[in-house]
Amino acid sequence: MMRLALATLRQQRGAYLGTFLAAFLAVALLAGGGLLLFSVLTAKPPADRFAAATVVISGDREVTLETVTKKKDKVKTKVKSERLTGAGMLPADLASRVAGLTGVTAAIPDAAFPLQLSTMTGQPIRGRDDAPVIGHGWQSARLTPYTLRAGAAPSPGEVVLDADLASRAGVTAGDSVQVTSKAGVRTMRVAGIAVPASGDGLPAQGALFVADREVQTISELAGPTAVGILTAPGADRTALLAAVRAEAADAAVLTGADRVRADLPGALPDYIGPISIFGFVIGITAFAAVFVLTGTVSLGVRQRLRELALLRTAGATPGQLRRLLGLESMLIAGLAAVPACALGVLVAHLVAARFRTIDAIPQQFTVRINVLVLLCAALAGLLVTFLAARIAARRAVRIAPTQALAETATAPGGGVLVRALLAVVPAGGAIAVLTFVPLGGPLGMGMSFVSSALLLCAVAALGPVLLRLLIVPLSRLAGTTGVTGWLAGAITRAEGRRVAAVAVPLVLMFAINATMLLNSALLGALTADEQAARTAAATAQVTGVGGVPLGTVDRLVALPGVTGAAATLPTRAIVAQGGKPEDYVAQGLLTVGSEQVLDLAVRDGAIGGDGTFAASSFLTEQEGWQLGDEVPIWLADGYQTPLRLSAVYERSRGFGDMVLPAQLVAAHDPRGLVSAIALRYQGDVPAQIHADWPALRVTPAIEAARAGDAQNQQGAWELMVVISLGFTAIAVVNTFAIATAARRREYADLRLAGATTGQVRRLASREAAITVAVGLILGMAVTAIVVGAFSTAQDGTFRLIVDPGTYLGMLGGVAALGLLAGALPTRLVLGRRSLPLVAEGR
């Protein structure tokens, strides 16, 4: 059997090229996506800020909820946690208590807090690869350790910079820099330059040290975020750890590689976003790859029915044919997998490089090549190819041996009932997803993709049946364009199954990509609309590089002429959701003045008041809250406080799902800076602002920039669409080529019947036009269902086209590709051999 499989492979290299190409690309995409996901999941912080400490006690870095459910006699405990964006604090006296333990040489408190550093000319300075600047007290320099390369330790009003930051700022000891924290803007003198054990600074954070006495003033932290413990050599580790744990109470005691987790979350590269991005990348590519591979393999099997029938005549049993097809497909996929893995590595590196450029992943991210991941991708490709071949073979091998003698072989058709059943399940799934999942929420984009994938499966299963409905009118239409059109109509009517096989990749290409593009365009437009509506009443917006301290805001809004102001502090807050802590974008809001500047479209209640908060209608419905409910909310540093729901608002897009008191956010968010102040004023307020705070920018409110986060997301999204467009386009061309290659004989027969090569070419173009029309109509139907449901979920408006430019572009692009892919292989087939040889089927 093996020998036969090898022999047929050698014999018909051309016929297998299509399957090879599909398997090659599918495995490459799976391998690339797999490597990226593996790399983010196993990404390690690039350096340990606490390398010199034996043990580190850490404040809270995550919120953990424990739910206990009783089911009859069983007690189930579920522990769910959510990462904090800030750092929880430890008791101020903990360090001194631990210092007294035996074996401890020193217990050093570290208060880590993000800072905005800028030169005296106002130019912002960040660390290497855009790393944030983190402030510390000077005594904690020992924990890494940082040592002075020049100058002296800082006194109040002074800083020590790591050498990397100093060179970026172009300062040396004796120069001055500006330091912005939530406590305000300070001009500080550079007292010295420090370096860690190797290099000029740590890879993912720029270090700025202030005098220990000044830590609390600048950071407004009530206690240290971590305590590092140095021990004497030869101390009893076990006893020491036990003693430290006893003192630390609830706080985490970390050793070895875990110590790094005590660092400020913002000081470590954040891989949470990339995990979801790469998860999505692999989801889309895996679906498209499997979908395309399955279709290609079964088309390839169908094209070889005649050969299979001949083998049956030669005495092969159906079982042998099944094994032959399975084996062949495995050989092809195996051959394809080897170069595909190499391409996968390349894909991973290219995508990672692009994502780094657009800041969708941390600069420190590197692709790690893992043989196991590559093997899994190759195995997945092999398995899909094998299964697709076996499923296609299941029907094909039932072919009667006598069909070999007939001019063309046709496999027994699958029952409409089976197809309908195969279609109903995914279609039902899609309807369920579209109906029951709140598409307006954060899951909306992902779920709309899932539902279009399910609908595509339904279309693929029902393909030949749906096609019959479409082809009849389309082929009649084609029939009006002369004899080649009439012929194209007749052939497509007769060859529905082949047309379906070629049209399905077109449906895939249009539906997947149009849905992604249109939904993201819709979200972008809605967000921009809401942003504009929110700040419509403002006459200007004030922003500062990295943010504005709340104290500055207080003085700014008190300027004469300001009639209304709204300052927003972006943060994140966590609420419990069915026993699971969920993290949401929130804003600290400070409003002053008699005139309303920020219009959140409050539906119920009123924003403001001590101990209250407001929530978006989405979140309110999600949580089932009522006005007046007391809700426990965790702030960025893990501090929990109950707040009363005082208002529900509509315009949450691009803003956040909760509005909290500004002071509360400023106190508990590590950064705690106002990102923008919307203003209404009379008189020349901008001139006064320029005079008092030259670093602040005053812009017309309409120019409000989109959040940087949203831009990164958009960039990542666009790259994904490019990958998916490329892959589906190749699938379209590949399928057309496979289908055309098998028609050499048919074209020769036509030529014998008196068709000129021009007529055959025109016939092929018209057939391609019918196929493309079918593909696009089905693609538009899938897109309409998904985009319509998504759009309705967003704001109650049913939209189909959303963005005419994108829609027409997709239609035109897919149509042009399909027509070209249908016409080109025909040209090659016609030009290749002289007529009689082909006619005789040699």
Add this chain to the structure above:
Amino acid sequence: MWSGNAASTRLITMRNRGTAEASGPVVEVVDVAKSYPGGAGVRALDGVSVAFAAGTLCAVMGPSGSGKSTLLHCAAGLDLPDTGRVLLAGQEIGGLREPKLTEARRRRVGFVFQSYNLMDSLSVWHNILLPQRLAGVRPDQAWAREVVQRVGLAGREHDRPGQLSGGQRQRVALARALAGRPEVIFADEPTGALDLSTGREVLGLLREAVDSFRTTVVMVTHDPAAAAWADRVVFLADGRIVDELVDPTAEKVAALMMAVSAR
């Protein structure tokens, strides 16, 4: 047996013909040579001259590799000779390029091949009318209906070729060839895939086409019984015409074939 030099054009008068019409050659092949690349310079045709008179059934015979199919392809304008001329109803087609060649062919020539070469996605009726449609002429439906009747396909017009037996498909091919009223029908092993009695029926139809429709048929075959239906048999060996037979019988053809093959 060996009758003269191959370069001289032969013209055989019709037999069994009461008409006095002077019939010139419909197809004339003059000094045609053709070799295929790759085959170590094998000359499939080596200076062949032959003419086929209107209203006759002429068989071309020869052992495998003698060049009989190549001769038919060149005479029909399916393939272009390396040297020499091919005249189809007086028109020189050797120098024609596509699509002119196809146009000349579909106007004057019909084909019946061993492998039927029908379009599976078209019904019998549409297959029969296809060449005329491709030629852009209004199909003569009344004539097509008569042809369908004569070849015994009445009632099967709406079937697909896939639903027919081999003999029936060959009848469709013959009806298609006849429907366009071609000046000549080229048949390449038309009974090759058929059983004895079905083959005989198809040959009878070809003969009838010649006798009652005054069609010209040039048929390549290796079967002496099939050749016996012809008015004249031309024998090919090694790319040359080596002999010919007028008013053949199966026995005479078989004897000559033996001799030709043994040479």
